[in-house]
Amino acid sequence: MLLKSTLKYLNYVIYKYLNNIYKTLTFSIIFSSLIIYLNLINNNRVMIMCLVNILMVLLIILNNFIYYKLFDNVTRLFNRDYFLSKLKGLSITKRKVAVTVISISQFSQINTLLGYKTGDDLLRYISIRITRVLGMKICISRLYSDKFGIILVDVKNKGEVELILNRLLDKLKEPYYINGVKLELFFNIGCALNDTINDYTELLLRAETSCTNSKKYGFDYINFFDNISYNLPTSTYNLNKDFKNALLNKEFFLVYQPIYNIKNQKIESVEVLLRWLHPTLGVLNPVHFIDLAEQTGIIVPLGNWLIKEACKFQKLVKEIADINLTICINLSYKQISNRDFVNSVKKILNNENVSGEHLNFEITETVSMQNPERLVLTMKQLEDSGIKMSIDDFGSGYSSFKYLLQFKASTLKVDKLFVDNLNSEFGKIIFEEIITLGKKLNMKIVAEGVESGEQFKMIKNTDCDYVQGYFISKPITSQELIDYLIEIKENQKY
Numbered sequence: 001m002l003l004k005s006t007l008k009y010l011n012y013v014i015y016k017y018l019n020n021i022y023k024t025l026t027f028s029i030i031f032s033s034l035i036i037y038l039n040l041i042n043n044n045r046v047m048i049m050c051l052v053n054i055l056m057v058l059l060i061i062l063n064n065f066i067y068y069k070l071f072d073n074v075t076r077l078f079n080r081d082y083f084l085s086k087l088k089g090l091s092i093t094k095r096k097v098a099v100t101v102i103s104i105s106q107f108s109q110i111n112t113l114l115g116y117k118t119g120d121d122l123l124r125y126i127s128i129r130i131t132r133v134l135g136m137k138i139c140i141s142r143l144y145s146d147k148f149g150i151i152l153v154d155v156k157n158k159g160e161v162e163l164i165l166n167r168l169l170d171k172l173k174e175p176y177y178i179n180g181v182k183l184e185l186f187f188n189i190g191c192a193l194n195d196t197i198n199d200y201t202e203l204l205l206r207a208e209t210s211c212t213n214s215k216k217y218g219f220d221y222i223n224f225f226d227n228i229s230y231n232l233p234t235s236t237y238n239l240n241k242d243f244k245n246a247l248l249n250k251e252f253f254l255v256y257q258p259i260y261n262i263k264n265q266k267i268e269s270v271e272v273l274l275r276w277l278h279p280t281l282g283v284l285n286p287v288h289f290i291d292l293a294e295q296t297g298i299i300v301p302l303g304n305w306l307i308k309e310a311c312k313f314q315k316l317v318k319e320i321a322d323i324n325l326t327i328c329i330n331l332s333y334k335q336i337s338n339r340d341f342v343n344s345v346k347k348i349l350n351n352e353n354v355s356g357e358h359l360n361f362e363i364t365e366t367v368s369m370q371n372p373e374r375l376v377l378t379m380k381q382l383e384d385s386g387i388k389m390s391i392d393d394f395g396s397g398y399s400s401f402k403y404l405l406q407f408k409a410s411t412l413k414v415d416k417l418f419v420d421n422l423n424s425e426f427g428k429i430i431f432e433e434i435i436t437l438g439k440k441l442n443m444k445i446v447a448e449g450v451e452s453g454e455q456f457k458m459i460k461n462t463d464c465d466y467v468q469g470y471f472i473s474k475p476i477t478s479q480e481l482i483d484y485l486i487e488i489k490e491n492q493k494y
């Protein structure tokens with residue numbers, strides 16, 4: 001009686017909690033159970049065989065169950081849960097640990113352009129390379145999507161970790177040949193050591209944030225967590241909570257970065273950049289909250305507020321300094337895909353009495369890739385209002401040239417990456433060729449992230465039209481910009 005009810009319960013549990021893959025195995029158990037039940041009294045041999053059968057099947061199920069609990073089924077690396085439990089275990093031992101997060105820069109584009117199968121194959125190739133370089137003993141995990149996590153234990157110092165990660169990066173940078181396609185990838189890498197903290201979730205958060213922020217320094221940069229420059233929120237959850245009220249509490253403000261015209265030595269346009277004055281954390285840059293703004297949908301009202309403020313500022317500069325500035329505004333994918341976007345912009349221009357020709361919308365490749373058809377349509381409607389477009393961060397993405405075909409823009413903003421490489425022979429050639437290409441397409445060219453006089457001189461000798469960067473000015477407040485504009489109007493500096 002006890003055996004009968006145990007078997008019944010076992011079958012129930014298996015049916016309730018395990019999915020389709022186990023249906024065949026479950027059937028085997030039920031079948032064996034039935035035989036046991038029927039032969040319970042008169043045939044011990046059959047009963048033993050059936051019990052062995054049940055045991056084996058249960059072991060297979062258990063094995064698979066553990067596998068799915070521990071491993072990622074695409075790469076067969078450990079999954080995030082296991083990774084976290086391993087970190088938790090290590091935080092008790094007080095050993096010196098370095099947590100690294102690696103992400104593939106153009107993974108979503110690869111999925112979109114080459115299909116999810118290629119994306120999965122690529123993840124497998126990458127996981128094999130990581131395992132080959134670091135060895136089987138290291139805890140390597142696919143955390144989610146294109147993010148890999150690595151735990152290095154008993155590391156001596158940052159220098160040692162840097163050496164290991166550079167060795168790994170060299171291997172990861174070698175081309176991938178998948179389904180007849182050659183892929184050359186860029187990576188974002190963030191790393192955090194448990195020097196100052198022992199909280200394992202915080203350690204992973206630091207590595208993940210460093211990985212996201214590594215984009216600021218260009219590709220293939222190993223960004224180590226640094227306490228001073230970050231001053232980051234301890235939890236994304238808190239930031240999320242605070243963010244919802246930030247617009248209502250008027251915590252956002254704008255800074256402006258001048259764009260200098262090399263040919264006539266004037267400032268004719270400025271890029272407007274968002275800042276969030278967080279009540280406890282101080283001023284946060286967009287890298288910390290733009291994703292959040294997109295996820296929560298706040299980017300739409302926030303973007304409209306920004307356009308309105310930018311129009312007000314345009315009028316103010318005209319009034320005070322008698323300069324008709326063009327204001328360059330970064331657009332997010334969520335704004336463009338909002339059906340009401342064009343109407344809202346027109347309404348703002350109308351209410352503020354500003355002509356569309358004083359606005360220039362900057363679109364990055366990531367934005368254009370999400371919904372190219374919608375973008376082309378939106379652009380057409382905006383063009384009708386006199387608004388111009390810029391291609392932002394050109395050359396930093398995976399399919400920059402496809403992006404040139406997709407839509408007609410008035411300006412090409414060459415990514416800082418190329419400005420940083422101007423002093424190398426190849427870097428200079430590439431920079432000049434991008435300018436030639438842009439010119440042939442009838443575009444104005446802006447060199448972004450110009451930081452030194454040396455870079456400025458080199459760019460001046462090319463056909464580039466504008467420069468933007470710390471050498472001209474860091475992003476500054478509206479008042480500072482007005483003072484600056486008046487100053488250079490009176491005394492041309494460069």
Ligand code: C2E
Pocket residue numbers: 257272273274285286287290306330331332362392393448449450451468469470471475
């Ligand atoms: P971006 O469009 O490439 O903006 C230029 C970024 O480069 C700004 O960072 C600016 O401070 C920084 N920068 C300018 N010159 C230099 C330089 O010489 N050296 C270095 N190292 N950096 C320089 P910021 O303000 O942190 O903005 C980062 C990104 O956030 C922007 O990159 C843009 O993509 C996004 N963003 C900023 N404001 C907005 C916004 O209002 N809406 C949306 N959707 N995105 C925004």
Ligand code: CA
Pocket residue numbers: 271330362392
């Ligand atoms: Ca921009």
Ligand code: CA
Pocket residue numbers: 392393413448
């Ligand atoms: Ca840019």
